[in-house]
Amino acid sequence: MGCNPNVNISPEHLNAALEKRLGALYVLVGDEALLLDEARQAVLSQARKFEVGERLRFEADARFDWHSLTHISANLSLFAERRLIDLRIPAGKPGKEGADFLKSLAASQSQASHSPTDIWVISLPKLDLATQKTVWFTTLSQAATTVIFWPVPLRDLPRWIEHRGRAVGLQLDPDAAKLIADRVEGNLLAAKQELDKLSLLDLPNPISAVSLLTTIMDQSRFNPFDLGDALLAGDRARAAHLLARLREEGAEVILILWVLSRELRLLASLDDPAAVERLPVPKGRKPLYARAARRAPSAHWLKLLGRCAQIDRSIKGVAQGEPWQMLDRVMLAACGGGQGARSGARAG
Known part of the structure; x- marks a missing residue:
């Protein structure tokens, strides 16, 4: 574990990248709440293997006190235990104080030695082109492992559901996956919940649309x-x-x-x-x-x-x-x- 290079990885490669190396700064960008939450959990799970026990969560709204984060980042926790700091910026607009803090954080990561440091996971919504070109974001993303989560197009949702189904032991026929996709109307969390419920029913594989509808x-x-x-x-x-x-x-x-x-x-x-x-x-x-x-x-x-x-x-x-x-x-x-x-x- 050490400082991060400038790395952009696709969501499906995040777990493999974490297995190879746990970085110190991750930037997650996108509007898919389920995918961002799973990515945060993946980083946390890997961090625990490195005895990172404490997790601090902050949500930076318009009234957020960025000075509190400056104090936290300057001091390791008691007994120098490493922490995972989960910082979420739901509006994607940190303001001047926030931008200054994020640039400072990026600079500190770039200059960090290989000694143990806190792990930062910063979550942002989908950013417009102007925000992507700001100094604070370009500086931050260059110092971090950045993962961008694009929305799953409706035409690709059945394939996404089939893939997720296999992960929980379900072999869904294309028509069955399409039926679930039609029911959830693009809501990935609802699709996950449907698959979780089906996985508890011990249905014989492969699952057809007819057997799925009968179950529903x-x-x-x-x-x-x-x-x-x-x-x-x-x-x-x-x-x-x-x-x-x-x-x-x-x-x-x-x-x-x-x-x-x-x-x-x-x-x-x-x-x-x-x-x-x-x-x-x-x-x-x-x-x-x-x-x-x-x-x-x-x-x-x-x-x-x-x-x-x-x-x-x-x-x-x-x-x-x-x-x-x-x-x-x-x-x-x-x-x-x-x-x-x-x-x-x-x-x-």
């Missing part, structure tokens, strides 16, 4: 898969009843949308009679899909899938519309099939 809805009186059965049977009355009951029970609309989209996607794939044999469903259910597919051509099911995409955008707040009402309309259209089937139903 296990306590519900009405099962979303019953809604899929009503769609395949073309039973409008039962579909409307089930949808209403699921809504009353507080079922997550994203889960209902997943079931509906799955059935429509399977029906849209049945563009020839032989295609039913290739469906990834139990053999006993294949005749249900074959009969449902005869109600309308593939184009009809694809059109309804497009409306499901609109519902998804509505759930996420990027499009107008009330998701449950939109679900009801799509479900009724799916039960009726194409225009000819709907006309026949009215005539009957």
Whole structure:
């Protein structure tokens, strides 16, 4: 352990870097609270291997007394024990006194000998370009091991969930990871909590979206898969009843949308009679899909899938519309099939 070189590492390489060498100054930058907290815990865990027992935490807001940190940094704790000093600057704006302190801290780290020193972990939010170019930040980052945590794009979240699942013993199918991603809407902490709960259930691997949904809805009186059965049977009355009951029970609309989209996607794939044999469903259910597919051509099911995409955008707040009402309309259209089937139903 000693003073830090100017090192920028990616988050996924932090643990390996800590195993090789414990530095004296770490700067963590980003808005993902879960990832920053895990990085702080990783530094703390490695520090304890070097008998760093005391941890001091400070949150520097606009009224923070930077002189108190100057006093702390100038004096090792009683009996010269090394400490981990966890400094968080939530606004990313330390002010003049804070900037001066951080520049001084960086200079002291650069000039430090190889004797034991305190370990500093400084957490900052995502910084704009102007802040990144300030003297205090460039000086600090040049003296530190700097880790920048970028947001996980929504398109990459299922892969992130699959990777995190493996770390807790879960083998998630891509569809299952996508289902979790849709539920948490980009919230990494919520995704972690979902995975932690699943890891306690001792589910057989690999975990499919169907088994995941069954587990989620296990306590519900009405099962979303019953809604899929009503769609395949073309039973409008039962579909409307089930949808209403699921809504009353507080079922997550994203889960209902997943079931509906799955059935429509399977029906849209049945563009020839032989295609039913290739469906990834139990053999006993294949005749249900074959009969449902005869109600309308593939184009009809694809059109309804497009409306499901609109519902998804509505759930996420990027499009107008009330998701449950939109679900009801799509479900009724799916039960009726194409225009000819709907006309026949009215005539009957």
